[in-house]
Amino acid sequence: MDSQLSAEDIDKIRAIMKAFFGQSVASGFTESSVTEETVRAIAHMLVETVDCSRWVDAVPSPQDLLRPTRRITKWALRLIREAGKPFLQNEVRVSWLCRNVRSGQFRSSIETTLR
Numbered sequence: 001m002d003s004q005l006s007a008e009d010i011d012k013i014r015a016i017m018k019a020f021f022g023q024s025v026a027s028g029f030t031e032s033s034v035t036e037e038t039v040r041a042i043a044h045m046l047v048e049t050v051d052c053s054r055w056v057d058a059v060p061s062p063q064d065l066l067r068p069t070r071r072i073t074k075w076a077l078r079l080i081r082e083a084g085k086p087f088l089q090n091e092v093r094v095s096w097l098c099r100n101v102r103s104g105q106f107r108s109s110i111e112t113t114l115r
Contacts, residue, residue: 004073004077005031005034005039005077007031009077009080009081009084010029010030010031010034011084011088012080012081012083012084012085012087012088013029013034013038013039013042013080013084014026014027014029015084015087015088016042016046016080016083016084016087017029017042017110018087019087019092019094019099020045020049020094020099020102020103020106020107021103021107025107025111028111028114029114032115033114033115034114035113035114035115036073037113038110038113038114039073039076039077039080040072040073040076040113041106041109041110041113042076042080042110043075043076043077043079043080044076044106045102045103045105045106045110046079046080046083047079048102048105048106049094049098049099049102049103
């Protein structure tokens, strides 16, 4: 991915991944491994998992989350930046059931996007 990602963005991505998959998976998310597809897949997982009203109000919702366009990637990165703050501070309360079901559905597709 081009230089859109800051060190803080990577920290937020790792915090989100740690909350869903544990530290061993989170450590694989680095500035050099995260792709545009990774950013979009994480955003998709967040929208599907966490209380949608909280995140939908934070950023405009695109018409088609899965369409690979630059606009979608920008939206996904804004979502991760906003949603990642409480993950960094361990303030997110994702239910055990939702976390396990959604993380199981998204882990493979997110990990395949890494370089």
